[in-house]
Amino acid sequence: MAISGASTLFDKLWSDHTVCDLDSGETLLYLDRVFLHERTGSIALQSLHSAGYEVRDARRVFCTMDHIVDTFPGRGDKTLMPSGSDFILATRSETRAANIRLFDVNDADQGIVHVISPEQGLLLPGLTLVCPDSHTCTQGGIGALAWGIGSSEAEHALATGTLRVRKPKNMRVIVDGELRSGVTAKDLVLYLIAQFGTNGGAGYAVEFSGSAIRQLPVEARFTLCNMAVEFSAFTAIIAPDEKVEAYFAGRDFAPKGEHWEDACSYWRTLRSDDDAAFDRELRIDGSLIKPMVTWGTSPEQVAGLHEHIPDPENFEELHRREAAQRALDYQALQPGQAIADIPINAAFIGSCTNSRISDLRAAAAVVHGRHIAPGVRGVVVPGSRRVKREAEREGLDRIFVEAGFEWRDSGCSMCFYAGGETFGEHQRVISSTNRNFEGRQGPNTRTHLASPTTVAASAITGYITSAEALVNSEALIA
Ligand SMILES: CC(C)[C@H](C(=O)O)[C@@H](O)C(=O)O
Numbered sequence: 001m002a003i004s005g006a007s008t009l010f011d012k013l014w015s016d017h018t019v020c021d022l023d024s025g026e027t028l029l030y031l032d033r034v035f036l037h038e039r040t041g042s043i044a045l046q047s048l049h050s051a052g053y054e055v056r057d058a059r060r061v062f063c064t065m066d067h068i069v070d071t072f073p074g075r076g077d078k079t080l081m082p083s084g085s086d087f088i089l090a091t092r093s094e095t096r097a098a099n100i101r102l103f104d105v106n107d108a109d110q111g112i113v114h115v116i117s118p119e120q121g122l123l124l125p126g127l128t129l130v131c132p133d134s135h136t137c138t139q140g141g142i143g144a145l146a147w148g149i150g151s152s153e154a155e156h157a158l159a160t161g162t163l164r165v166r167k168p169k170n171m172r173v174i175v176d177g178e179l180r181s182g183v184t185a186k187d188l189v190l191y192l193i194a195q196f197g198t199n200g201g202a203g204y205a206v207e208f209s210g211s212a213i214r215q216l217p218v219e220a221r222f223t224l225c226n227m228a229v230e231f232s233a234f235t236a237i238i239a240p241d242e243k244v245e246a247y248f249a250g251r252d253f254a255p256k257g258e259h260w261e262d263a264c265s266y267w268r269t270l271r272s273d274d275d276a277a278f279d280r281e282l283r284i285d286g287s288l289i290k291p292m293v294t295w296g297t298s299p300e301q302v303a304g305l306h307e308h309i310p311d312p313e314n315f316e317e318l319h320r321r322e323a324a325q326r327a328l329d330y331q332a333l334q335p336g337q338a339i340a341d342i343p344i345n346a347a348f349i350g351s352c353t354n355s356r357i358s359d360l361r362a363a364a365a366v367v368h369g370r371h372i373a374p375g376v377r378g379v380v381v382p383g384s385r386r387v388k389r390e391a392e393r394e395g396l397d398r399i400f401v402e403a404g405f406e407w408r409d410s411g412c413s414m415c416f417y418a419g420g421e422t423f424g425e426h427q428r429v430i431s432s433t434n435r436n437f438e439g440r441q442g443p444n445t446r447t448h449l450a451s452p453t454t455v456a457a458s459a460i461t462g463y464i465t466s467a468e469a470l471v472n473s474e475a476l477i478a
């Protein structure tokens, strides 16, 4: 379809994938990839099957076992939640019947859906991908149009290879300035949500751009885009650059030979035109950001690690005041408490936000030669089995285990209380994940979202601590 005038990257991908505009005001979009997982994908496949429909093109469909599968070494089909294995078994039989490539429980390439898809080159810049999972936006980090859908939309996607979608508006978030050392993409996205609220991106597809974004390694771009859904955005996208080309070079399903050159030439066209108009533009000075952590039960209830728990009375709007009070009650925290004085019971490194090899390297560098505080439980869950193998090749597993962490098999694990695993009631967990609502990590479990380096440093001190503060405090003692 021809594009007239200046366009955003999002508009270009939308237009390139438009089959037709519908009378309903929606667009019928062509889907290059559909990804499924055992929690929602099994439901979509079963429902499609019982309605008598077939998967239109199984070559474009992939499925993994990540949400419910447990992450204990030597795992099988059983999970702590007795009903968990029903999802696993249904996923296996439905994908087999439909001829869909499944990354099964103990497949060498199994892992969290949003980690394994770009990792293998199953998704590439410029392609569309949907998955019945809200964090599909993660994959916009390489310049693909990827968004989360519901199970019934997944049925439509599977049966037709297309989807009816209402076009969101365009937002650009420009992050200039240089991120300080020790400040990560996780801190950046928490800062964004702190500034503009969890509703800030509602109705928009967000393009991240600016000098701080160009500086981010590709895996950090996934972290940033991952939490676009916590900002209520339709999805997020970052224009691919030479870092993205280097990321894909040699990946299993990335184009090879002359196709590689063609692909790179095409990817270089994937950017917003200079004079493209955005419906909304937000600006952030990246140099102002410090390590962040959530104190409440929403990603917008967040503060710098050097700050104090706010007083709900100081929130202007009534609903924010009430939400803050309720969050403090749930989290058992007091207004005015220094964040650095909050003791933790557990530390979790994992999830589609922060479980890639660069996350594990950064966390391992913090814990290397140190030991987690007495009474604190630490768990590290690689995002995929490939990440796990690479970490083990580099000796990161030994660093974690010697520091007192459990080293697990890959999956969503304790990001989400689906397989039945939890740190327990009233346990306070510092977590590299993306959601902190009540009960997210198990009944009455208290979650504090932070970067993997903050999680690692906190595990060592037993208090919410930045990696920088850990090093400074040791220097004082020495
Ligand atoms: C189970 C799944 C549908 C869910 C999602 O959509 O995001 C989960 O991955 C989550 O993070 O809450």
Ligand code: SF4
Pocket: 066, 067, 112, 133, 135, 351, 352, 353, 411, 412, 415, 416, 433, 434
């Ligand atoms: S790791 Fe967590 S956020 Fe990501 S897909 Fe799994 S449950 Fe959802």
